[in-house]
Amino acid sequence: MKQVEIYTDGACRRNPGPGGWGALLRSNGHEKELCGGVLETTNNQMEMMAAIKALESLKETCQVDLFTDSKYVKLGITEWIIRWKTNGFKNAKKKPVVNAELWIRLDAVASQHQINWQWVKGHAGHVDNERADALANRGLDLKLSEL
Numbered sequence: 001m002k003q004v005e006i007y008t009d010g011a012c013r014r015n016p017g018p019g020g021w022g023a024l025l026r027s028n029g030h031e032k033e034l035c036g037g038v039l040e041t042t043n044n045q046m047e048m049m050a051a052i053k054a055l056e057s058l059k060e061t062c063q064v065d066l067f068t069d070s071k072y073v074k075l076g077i078t079e080w081i082i083r084w085k086t087n088g089f090k091n092a093k094k095k096p097v098v099n100a101e102l103w104i105r106l107d108a109v110a111s112q113h114q115i116n117w118q119w120v121k122g123h124a125g126h127v128d129n130e131r132a133d134a135l136a137n138r139g140l141d142l143k144l145s146e147l
Contacts, residue, residue, distance in 0.1 A: 001114070002027060006054045006066045008073075009122070009132035010046025011140050018144055019046040022135025023054035024128055032057070035135040037143025046136065047073050048102045055109040064115045069122030069129055073106075078117050081107055 004027040012019040019041040025032040034053055038046070047070035055064070068074055081103055084091070089100040097103060120129050 002060060002062045004058065004062045004064045005128075006051075006064055007120075007128040007132040008047070008050035008054055008066065008068050008070075009129065009136045010043055010048070010050050010070065011133065011136035012041065012043040012046055013140065016040060016042045018140055019043065020136045020138065020140025020143065021046045021050035021053060022132045022137070022139055023050050023057075024131050024135065025054055025057065026128075027062075033131075033135055035139030035142070037139040037141075039143060039147075044070070044072050045099060045102060048076075048099060048106055050132070050136065051077075052102065052106050052109060055106075055113060055115075058113065062113050064113050065118060066115050067118045067120050067129065067132075069120050069133075071119055074117050074119045076103060077106055077110060 004025060007024040010021050018039050020035060020037040022035040034057060051073055084097050089097045091097050120126050122129060
């Protein structure tokens with residue numbers, strides 16, 4: 001099975017506001033950079049979109065080490081989603097889960113791979129996380145330049 005390392009990040013100027021997502025994929029000595037942006041979003045949505053877009057770009061089932069600086073993404077996809085799926089995507093207060101459509105999309109694409117979800121401290125000098133952050137900001141800037 002193909003091994004892939006993925007580093008993801010999201011960015012938002014104002015929250016909510018314009019945002020961007022970025023991902024760095026590395027496999028077998030090759031690298032691929034992905035980024036994009038949205039005019040009205042939240043930081044959490046962009047963190048999730050980075051992981052979604054990176055995983056959606058894989059053309060076959062892979063063994064993935066996915067690194068995110070978002071505890072929201074890591075805990076959401078590895079722990080919280082189990083209860084949400086059981087409860088029809090309602091939280092403990094019986095209210096709809098925030099970003100449910102993105103959680104459903106992330107869960108669906110993640111289920112196609114074997115993923116080791118890793119949290120890394122953001123803005124702490126981790127080279128690949130910094131690259132993902134730069135890609136997220138590039139995606140945001142590209143979206144704003146379309147205006």
